[in-house]
Amino acid sequence: MTNDSDSDGGSRTGRGRGRGVGLAAVRGLALALVSLPGAVLCFVLSAVSIALIPIGIGIVTTPYVLTGVRMFANGRRVLAAEWGGVRIAPSYRPLPADANPWARTFGMLGDPATWRDLRWLPVDMTAGFVTALLPAALLLYPLEGLAIAVGLWRVLPDGYWYGFVRVTDQASALGAGALALVVLLFAHFFAARVLHGHFLLTRAVLGAPDRELAERVRVLTETRRDAVDTSAAELRRIERDLHDGAQARLVAVGMDLGTIEALLDKDPAKAKELIAQARRTSVEALSELRELVRGIHPPVLAERGLGDAVRALALRLPVATEVTVDLPGRAQAPVES
Incomplete structure (x- = not known):
């Protein structure tokens, strides 16, 4: 009874791990196909838009481009949590909803989280792409070696290399098949971990440093x-x-x-x-x-904002008062109150 239950548990574990390898390969392949063009596009658009700020065009385009970069990064945060169990908390500074393009541009550029996103893009298009593609490669590459072992070597050019095995005859083809089994065994145990490593790499670049989180907690307190x-x-x-x-x-x-x-x-x-x-x-x-x-809560504050509320208050003073207000937009209601 005990041996039967142990064997059943082992078979279930093996099947579960096999499904995990296939799932990691599919997810990694999909991630690689999306991450490379997405990261390249976001990086190029960001660089061009920021470079155009001195002539004014970038003032208009940069908020939209950086918002797209944030959406791309947030999408990876969601996948990291759902596929890898790695949580990467976003730490963007809030911006006023009605801020003008100038305030939005320099508000976003002054946010350290924005520069973490921009630093992450080159990492994602290089090391991130490799670590995302590797689980699929570990699962698909052995299929070639097994095909060579069962006869594909006959139609391959003479001296074909499979890994470090030079295939010239049936014996070397069997060696390629043995290497394929080793790679497949490696994929069985490490493909899911490689994908998990991809998300750990993402967190290492996108995640806020501990000192920054501590500073935000202090400010919030x-x-x-x-x-x-x-x-x-x-x-x-x-x-x-x-x-x-x-x-x-x-x-x-x-x-x-x-x-x-x-x-x-x-x-x-x-x-x-x-x-x-x-x-x-x-x-x-x-x-x-x-x-x-x-x-x-004066009605003028609710209807016309903080600037006009201060002006209305100044009109009620017994001495002549001049009020100058320079705000990028209306603040949130709790701040105005």
Whole structure:
């Protein structure tokens, strides 16, 4: 029973490894056929577009070209995760959605991840192409040797070399077949690992260095702390404004209403005066609440952006103020707030 189960497990392992070799060969061949022309095209377009920046044409074309390079690199990241189990996290800096071509061009060129993509392209079209094609070559090359061993050598030119075996007769053809079996055995054990090595090479070039990731974590931690501190300060300001303004006036209205209730029968004239005062106080409280809401998120900020919101705020100052705004575009809503 034990021997049967062991043999069944071994046969399943062998079949699984055989399927893995074939799958690695097919995937590697497809990857090689796509990576070489894709990497060459992306590299040439990037070099030409960046070279045209001084005359202005590159300002328009570079964002589109680099976006294409990022899509090509992200596609390889997806394949690395799905086919090789190698995760390569993208680390591109965000750009404003409505940034102008100038800001997008130099924003992307100032991103270290962009230059990692560009450095990866020559690697992918050389070493990457070889490591992607090698699993298929390891699986297909032995077929030639086996064909030579069974008689193909008879139609080959005299002195044909298969690997390091010179085929001249049936004996040397059998030697070529033996070499083919060795290569096939090597492919059986290492084809999938070679493809995995391709993705490890990709991660080594495309992946962000540890120090850069640590710096990004530090910056994100600081900005998050600043955002939390800003939110806490804003909440304290709102609480103070409510306590000192609208809340105090509403308390006064409540007290006036209590006094009015007591004076309504005894002194109607005084009660009428207090009613008018309570009305004025309620109007002032409502006005302060509106001002408070506008201060939280002014309508002009939502409609016209940060620049016009600052200009509108300057118009309300008691002294003459001139505002100059130079922004590449609208920032994200949390940043504007």
